[in-house]
Amino acid sequence: MKQLKVQKIVFFGILGLATLIYIGPFLFSLSISFNADKDVFEWPIKLFPERFTLDNYKNVWKELPFGKWLFNSVLVTLIQTVSNVFFSALAGFAFARLEFKGRKLIFGLLLSSLMIPGIILLVPKFIILNEFQLINSYGGLIIPGLVGVTNIFLMKQFFETIPKDLEQAALIDGCSYFRIFWQIFLPISKPALAAVAIYTFQGSWNEFLWPVIVTYTEDMYTLPLGMASLRTELLTDWPLLMAGTILISLPTLMIFIVFQRYFVQGVASSGLKG
Amino acid sequence: MKHVFLIPFCTLLLLSCTKQADYVRFTSWQSSPTEERIIRQTLTDFEKEHPDVAYQFQPIPGNYPEKIQLMLGTGKAPDLFWLKGDTAPAYMDFEVLEPLDPFVSIDQNFDEADFFPVFRDAFRHKGKNYGYAKDFNAYVLFYNKKLFAEAGLIGPPKNWEELYDFSKRLTKDTDGDGKNDQFGFVIEPSIDIALPFALQNGGELVAEDGTVRVGEPEFIEALNFFMSLYRDGVSTIPADQGAAWMGDVFSREQCAMTISGSWLIPYLRDNSPDLEYGVSELPQGKKRGTLAFTVAMVIPKQSNHKKEAWTMLSYLAGKEGMKTWTNSGIALPTRKSVALSNGFYEDSVLNTFMQSVEYAKLYKINMKERWYDESQAAMQGIFYKNKDIEKTLKELGKTLEKYTLD
Amino acid sequence: MKFKSRKKEQLFWGYLFLAFPLLLLSIFVFFPIGFAFVVSFYDWNLLIPDKPFVGLGNYFELFKDPVFIKAIKNTIIYTIGVVPVQTLLSLFLAFIMNQKIRGRAFFRTAFYIPAITSSVVTSIIFVWIYSKPGLLNYGLNALGVDSNIDWLTNPVTVLPSIMILNVWTTSGYFMVSFLAGLQNIPASLYEAAKIDGANQWQQFWKITVPMVRPVTYFVVIMSLIGCFQVFDQIFIMSSGGPDNASTTMSYFVYQNSFKYFRFGFGAASAAVLALLIFATTLIQKKYFPPDVY
Numbered sequence: 009m010k011q012l013k014v015q016k017i018v019f020f021g022i023l024g025l026a027t028l029i030y031i032g033p034f035l036f037s038l039s040i041s042f043n044a045d046k047d048v049f050e051w052p053i054k055l056f057p058e059r060f061t062l063d064n065y066k067n068v069w070k071e072l073p074f075g076k077w078l079f080n081s082v083l084v085t086l087i088q089t090v091s092n093v094f095f096s097a098l099a100g101f102a103f104a105r106l107e108f109k110g111r112k113l114i115f116g117l118l119l120s121s122l123m124i125p126g127i128i129l130l131v132p133k134f135i136i137l138n139e140f141q142l143i144n145s146y147g148g149l150i151i152p153g154l155v156g157v158t159n160i161f162l163m164k165q166f167f168e169t170i171p172k173d174l175e176q177a178a179l180i181d182g183c184s185y186f187r188i189f190w191q192i193f194l195p196i197s198k199p200a201l202a203a204v205a206i207y208t209f210q211g212s213w214n215e216f217l218w219p220v221i222v223t224y225t226e227d228m229y230t231l232p233l234g235m236a237s238l239r240t241e242l243l244t245d246w247p248l249l250m251a252g253t254i255l256i257s258l259p260t261l262m263i264f265i266v267f268q269r270y271f272v273q274g275v276a277s278s279g280l281k282g
Numbered sequence: 283m284k285h286v287f288l289i290p291f292c293t294l295l296l297l298s299c300t301k302q303a304d305y306v307r308f309t310s311w312q313s314s315p316t317e318e319r320i321i322r323q324t325l326t327d328f329e330k331e332h333p334d335v336a337y338q339f340q341p342i343p344g345n346y347p348e349k350i351q352l353m354l355g356t357g358k359a360p361d362l363f364w365l366k367g368d369t370a371p372a373y374m375d376f377e378v379l380e381p382l383d384p385f386v387s388i389d390q391n392f393d394e395a396d397f398f399p400v401f402r403d404a405f406r407h408k409g410k411n412y413g414y415a416k417d418f419n420a421y422v423l424f425y426n427k428k429l430f431a432e433a434g435l436i437g438p439p440k441n442w443e444e445l446y447d448f449s450k451r452l453t454k455d456t457d458g459d460g461k462n463d464q465f466g467f468v469i470e471p472s473i474d475i476a477l478p479f480a481l482q483n484g485g486e487l488v489a490e491d492g493t494v495r496v497g498e499p500e501f502i503e504a505l506n507f508f509m510s511l512y513r514d515g516v517s518t519i520p521a522d523q524g525a526a527w528m529g530d531v532f533s534r535e536q537c538a539m540t541i542s543g544s545w546l547i548p549y550l551r552d553n554s555p556d557l558e559y560g561v562s563e564l565p566q567g568k569k570r571g572t573l574a575f576t577v578a579m580v581i582p583k584q585s586n587h588k589k590e591a592w593t594m595l596s597y598l599a600g601k602e603g604m605k606t607w608t609n610s611g612i613a614l615p616t617r618k619s620v621a622l623s624n625g626f627y628e629d630s631v632l633n634t635f636m637q638s639v640e641y642a643k644l645y646k647i648n649m650k651e652r653w654y655d656e657s658q659a660a661m662q663g664i665f666y667k668n669k670d671i672e673k674t675l676k677e678l679g680k681t682l683e684k685y686t687l688d
Numbered sequence: 689m690k691f692k693s694r695k696k697e698q699l700f701w702g703y704l705f706l707a708f709p710l711l712l713l714s715i716f717v718f719f720p721i722g723f724a725f726v727v728s729f730y731d732w733n734l735l736i737p738d739k740p741f742v743g744l745g746n747y748f749e750l751f752k753d754p755v756f757i758k759a760i761k762n763t764i765i766y767t768i769g770v771v772p773v774q775t776l777l778s779l780f781l782a783f784i785m786n787q788k789i790r791g792r793a794f795f796r797t798a799f800y801i802p803a804i805t806s807s808v809v810t811s812i813i814f815v816w817i818y819s820k821p822g823l824l825n826y827g828l829n830a831l832g833v834d835s836n837i838d839w840l841t842n843p844v845t846v847l848p849s850i851m852i853l854n855v856w857t858t859s860g861y862f863m864v865s866f867l868a869g870l871q872n873i874p875a876s877l878y879e880a881a882k883i884d885g886a887n888q889w890q891q892f893w894k895i896t897v898p899m900v901r902p903v904t905y906f907v908v909i910m911s912l913i914g915c916f917q918v919f920d921q922i923f924i925m926s927s928g929g930p931d932n933a934s935t936t937m938s939y940f941v942y943q944n945s946f947k948y949f950r951f952g953f954g955a956a957s958a959a960v961l962a963l964l965i966f967a968t969t970l971i972q973k974k975y976f977p978p979d980v981y
Contacts, residue, residue, distance in 0.1 A: 023784065027798045030860065034801065036823060037813045049524045052783045098705045107695070108702035114710070121717050123969065127938045128916050128962040131727055131945050132720035138734075143356040152716045155709040179694075185701035216808040216920045221839035221946055224349035226340060236924050237344040239812055246816060253809040260804045263872040265797065348947055355734030355949060371818050376735045471930070521841045651948045657717040659755075662930035669931075 010079050034257075041065070041251040048246040064251035076227055076251065084149050084150040084230060085099040085212040085255040091154040100156075100163025101189045105175065117162075118157050134221060148222045149230070153212060159204045166200035167193065209241075212258050231256045290577035306338035306590045309350070309360035312341035316548045317612055324606045328597045335590045345475055347651075354378050359582040361591040367404055367576040367646045368654075375409035377686045380581045381410040383591040392596045393619075395425065401616040404644055405578045413578030414599040417613035419543035419576045419636040421478055423565065424440035427558040429464070429538040438539075441506055442482075445539075446566040449516035452538040467517035468528045468537040469508065471665035473657040474573060474645065475528075475541060478564055481571030481643050487657075492648055492686050494655075497679030502672050504567065509664060510673060519665070533557065543575060544635060548612050561631045563638050574682040615640075650685040657682070691694045728956035733949050746956035756957060758932050759940040762847060766936060767915040769851045774911050775904065778859040782866030783892055788876040796867075803861035807920035814853050815840065815925055830960075840926050843933035850921050850934060858914065863905045869903035870896065905978030910970055 022178045040048050043127065044059035100133040102108075103115050133152060134143070142148035175188045183191075194201070229237065235252050308325075312318060316554060318341060340360065342349050345367050353359040354373075361479065365373065373379055387393055394402060405413035410582035412624050425438050433452050439445040450467025456464050470477055477487060485500030495501065518537055525531045525558060532540040533554045540546070541564065550557055564572045581591045597603045601619055608615045608624065612633050615621045626632045660678040663669040693698035728746055732739045750756050785796050802810060817823040818839035828835035839849045873895065879893050897904075919938040922928060928935035928943070935943075937957065945954025 019784075023789070023795060026781070026784075031798050032802060033803075033813045033817060033823075040816070045508060046690075048816070049819070051821065053823055053826045064765055094732075095709050099709045102705035103704045106702040106705075108699040111702060114706065118713070123714065123718070123966065124721060125913060125917055125948075125962050125965045127919075127941055128724050128958040129717065129720045130941065131958065132723040133716055133950050134945075135723070135727070135951070136715065136720065138356050141357075143352070144358065151712070153711045155972060157717075158712065160709060183696070185705075188787070189705075211806055214804075216807055216923075217942075220923070221942075224352045224949070227340075234804045235812065236808045239815065240925060243756070249812060250816075253806075257805050257809050259832045260806070261801065264800065264804050267798070268793070269929050351735070351949055352946070373735075376733075378735050521838045524818055524819045524838075655943070655947075656755075659931045661930070662841075662843075666841060666930045666933075 023141075037250040038254055039160055040247055042256050043247045046245060046247065051061060056166065064247040066257070067248055068255060071248070072230075072238070072252070073234070074231075074255075077229050077231045080146075080149070080229065081213060081231040083146065083151075084211055087150050088153045088212045089205050089208045092156055092159050093205050095155050096159035096163045097194065097201060098189065099160045100165075100167050101193060103160070103164040104167035105193075106185065118160065122157055122161075130217075130221060137222065144223050144225060144228050146228075149219060149228070152218065153215070156208065158213075159208065160191050162204055163197075163200055164183060166197060169194070199270060206263060206267055206270055209263065213260055298407060305338050306587045306594055307360040308337055308591075309337050309339050309353075309363040310339075311346040311364065312343045314545075314548060314552075316552070316610070320607060320610050320612065322548060323355050324598060324603055326605055328594065328603065331597060331602075332593055335593050337594060340563060354582060354584070357584055359584055360580055361585040361587045362579060362594055364416070365405075365578045365580045367415075367578065369651070370405055370413065370578060370580075371407065371646060371687055372650055373580075373646045374405070374412050375486050378583055379412040379480055380583050380585065380588055382414070382592070382595075383411050383582070385588075385596070386411070386519075389596050393598055393617075396601070396617045398576070398616055398618060398639070400639070400642075400644060401576055404576050405580070410627070413502075413580040414532060414595065415576040415603065415616040416579050416599045417608055418574055418576045418616050418639065419545065419613060420642050421541050421543060421564060422634050422638055423539060423562050424532060424542055424546055425539045425560050425562070426532070426535060426537075427560055429535065430560075433538075438560060439565045441565050442541075442567050442587075446507075446511065446516065449511060449539070450514075454515045461517065463536065465516065465518040465537040467511055467539045468519065468531045469512060469517050469541075470519055470528055471658070471661040473654070473661055476505055476508050476661065477507045477643075477645075478541065478572045479567065481573070482564070482567030482569060483571075488648060488686065489608070494679045494682045494686065496682060497676035501679060502675050505664070505671050505675065507567075513666065525657045531554045532559075544612060544614065544632075547631070561634045563634055572638050572642045573645045574639050575645050642660060648687050652685065653682050653685045656685070693779055704815075708799060724955050725959060727952055728959050731950075731954045732952035732955075734951065735949060739952075740759050742952065746953045747768070747960070748955055749953065750960065755932055755935060756937075756940055757871075757959075759935045760960075760964075762933070762935060763918075763937045763964075764917060766847060766851055766854075766918060767912060768917045769848070769979065771870045771908060771911045774855045774862065775907055777855060778907065779860035779866050779897070779900065779904070781863040782870055783896055784862065785867055786870045788855050796864075799863055800860040802857040805857075806855070808924060810853065810857050811921050811924040814849075818849050818925075839929050843930050846926050846930065846934045850925060854915070854918065858911070862911065865907055866900055866901055869900040873899045896919075905972075907971065912968055912972070913965060916961065916968070918948045937964075 028053070028277045036053075039055055039057055041064050042060050042062070043057035044061035055057055080186060094226065103111060137148045137152075140147070142151070170193070178188050178192060214232060215230070216232045216236070220236075223229055223233065224235075226234070235249070235256060238249055238252070321339070321341075325337070328335075338432060346364075350359070350363060350365070358603055360620060361649065372587070386392055395465050397513045400428070401415040403411075404415050405411060422436055429452055430436070431529070434447075435448055435451065439448045445467070452464065452466035454464050459478075460466075470513075473487070480486065480501045482682050483500045483504035485498060485504050486495045487501075488494050512519065513581050518531065520527055520531050523534070523535070528540045529542055529546045529549050531537050532542070532546070533550055535554075535557065550559065579595045581588055581595065583589055593594050598607070599616075601617060604615050605624060607613065608620060608626075611629075611632060615626065615631065620634060621627065626636050655677060660669075660674050664671055664674055691700065729743055730739050731742050731745070781799055785792060785799070786883060789795070820836070820838040822839075824839060825835045825837070837845060839845045877895050877899070878891055881895055881950050885892065917938045919942065921933055922936055922939045923942070926934040928939050938961065941954050941961065942956045944950050944957060
């Protein structure tokens with residue numbers, strides 16, 4: 009009995025330590041963001057600031073083009089999320105529920121594209137977008153991310169789990185496949201659609217490499233890029249920087265907390281069958 | 283229902299249609315609020331003089347050279363922009379800039395002969411002038427008067443021996459924890475901080491004719507002295523203090539001396555208004571030597587508004603524009619008339635810069651972009667990996683030969 | 689709309705549904721792959737209109753470039769260091785999270801937060817932690833270890849520091865993958881083991897590890913691909929320095945393509961990286977297939 013107790017203490021000790029390691033850094037940055045002293049390197053480092061202030065959060069909006077970056081981030085993320093949800097469902101439906109020539113070949117092609125590391129596409133994508141005069145524009149930021157193969161894959165997997173006879177009655181009634189997709193399949197696919205939406209949202213919101221390459225003026229920056237650009241300039245103003253990073257993290261954190269179960273579902277299904 | 287398909291296409295169409303601008307787009311980098319305020323002030327003056335020229339000012343924060351390069355490469359370069367002297371040779375070599383001589387010859391207001399010769403020819407390449415220096419800066423020595431007094435020192439160091447000796451005397455442990463927390467000097471693992479020492483020793487990074495000279499004994503000897511300051515613990519580096527740059531360390535009084543251009547002056551005014559500092563020419567080695575930095579205003583070949591852009595350039599790099607721009611002391615005039623009429627030789631601080639420029643070497647490197655990263659890597663190797671100075675510099679010399687322009 | 693047969697109808701709708709995704713993927717995925725190789729055979733600089741064909745010239749230059757060799761070395765060290773640690777740690781976390789403990793949702797969220805946070809945010813926070821007067825040195829000193837180095841400008845510590853950050857951020861993500869796998873293991877297996885007197889440790893190695901092999905396969909592949917292409921953290925935290933001690937292949941690609949503007953040379957280095965990733969995944973598939981128990 010005693011041994012069991014010791015085991016339990018050790019177990020919770022490890023768990024507590026791990027939790028601290030995983031969220032500790034965020035707590036410290038939260039603390040710094042409320043610090044009125046600009047010198048955050050004063051030892052001893054304290055978890056609670058001596059002089060508390062909300063000014064850093066105000067200054068993020070006043071001293072930086074935070075509003076513009078937020079607008080860009082929201083625009084890019086929204087369009088990419090809506091587009092991904094709609095088109096991956098559409099394509100997933102075609103792959104899962106329709107029989108047509110070339111389907112297997114196309115799907116195989118898509119699957120193999122998953123193996124291609126994104127880095128090799130950077131230069132050609134840049135040259136192509138430049139041909140379309142889309143560098144440093146919303147088009148350049150958004151268009152390459154409108155459709156994702158992983159999402160199509162996820163939706164196909166989901167639609168395949170639905171029994172075959174679902175669309176039969178509708179077909180006999182003379183419904184078009186688009187109506188079947190729109191009126192019968194979409195309404196019952198909410199969990200899968202939610203997973204795709206959440207993943208796309210998170211990916212677009214946090215995307216860094218692509219904006220670095222495709223934008224060059226401050227007014228086109230997305231939030232992560234904007235904050236990273238400050239890292240080189242305002243290194244001394246850590247409280248401001250931390251306030252900004254906390255603000256960027258909030259949306260993904262909230263969405264995660266609210267939609268936790270879809271997250272887990274999404275990882276699980278893309279993980280098991282990938 | 284099928285119109286759903288059209289949504290993305292329409293959005294894209296809407297997003298991607300860009301209007302051809304019918305004004306001059308002018309771009310600079312963004313270094314400080316003070317600087318931006320003065321630029322805008324100069325531009326307001328310009329508007330009064332030339333109400334007919336429509337323009338838009340778009341400063342770029344961070345990674346300026348890369349961004350400008352991207353803009354040039356994608357055909358969206360601004361009509362008028364700042365170009366750093368050290369990166370200019372590659373652009374002139376690639377022929378992406380508009381030669382300005384035709385404009386100069388018909389513009390009566392633009393007095394070319396008024397420039398100090400070193401700056402007038404700073405952006406001349408194969409017989410053509412591609413840009414005019416809007417201002418200059420030079421490395422001088424800043425020293426903390428209070429810390430000097432505490433150590434019983436009166437004036438700034440005059441030569442290398444004094445620099446080392448003073449640094450040693452100014453290095454101390456102020457809070458008694460057994461570790462030095464005040465240093466005599468601050469340096470940086472950066473080629474442009476080391477280069478003045480090489481110049482003072484008769485060395486050079488790359489000669490006018492393109493010969494790479496970094497592996498020569500003069501450079502090696504100078505770097506040995508430079509490094510001894512850090513290795514002997516009488517100088518610190520910003521990273522050791524959690525600071526962003528040398529001026530930051532100086533401003534926090536963690537060191538008593540630093541090398542800097544005049545950009546440190548407004549920084550100190552904003553961040554440590556009570557710090558009493560003096561400014562002097564750099565201590566000399568075998569001879570005097572320092573680096574001068576200049577920034578040109580240039581017009582790209584691809585611009586559709588070259589004439590209007592020239593009107594702006596002519597004003598901003600002209601006598602009046604330069605007067606307003608340099609009035610605040612954040613930059614120094616490249617025109618003799620402005621320097622004379624605005625008291626740059628009378629003010630002791632500003633005069634230090636004016637004197638330095640007499641013997642300064644222009645920081646203009648005739649190499650492809652990668653020379654800089656290679657040089658920085660070598661410096662970092664020496665600082666952080668304790669690499670052998672002679673061997674590293676000789677290797678660097680061989681590497682740099684691959685990046686020289688013609 | 690009338691169709692002659694159901695087959696024709698499906699053909700029509702199938703391609704209509706796929707039209708937009710296929711168009712986009714062709715422009716931004718399929719075509720660029722081939723185009724990347726084409727570019728890599730040219731001396732392609734956006735600023736210079738003349739783009740001479742150089743054949744394999746860029747590739748020859750790459751393998752003579754000491755920085756590129758260093759980048760390959762760093763990338764391989766990074767991957768070999770991160771992948772196993774990350775995989776084991778996330779499996780371990782998942783194993784703990786699969787126990788019946790109070791507040792499981794809270795702990796799961798805690799471990800997952802770094803994974804959903806922007807790499808920019810985590811990098812900025814860790815720049816502060818790793819700096820000389822930062823939290824890490826402070827903590828070490830409080831524990832009695834006299835540590836006074838700047839973790840990100842020290843050539844020995846810079847890469848491991850970024851590797852640890854990577855493990856920290858992504859282990860939560862893979863934990864969720866493993867968790868799903870763990871929940872598919874029938875409870876009866878554990879019951880049987882318990883009756884045989886196996887302790888938790890033995891259960892972990894004898895039942896859990898072999899049963900989640902398909903997930904492990906997926907996790908290792910994803911982790912490999914991610915590590916080989918690590919960029920954000922390098923860009924923000926060290927810019928490849930000091931003395932290229934943290935220059936990875938993707939950072940090299942970025943630098944040469946978008947900083948030195950040598951698109952051909954950059955594309956060639958990206959192609960080498962892609963081939964390396966491809967070869968590694970093939971080897972994994974051949975020698976460590978997902979479905980062998």
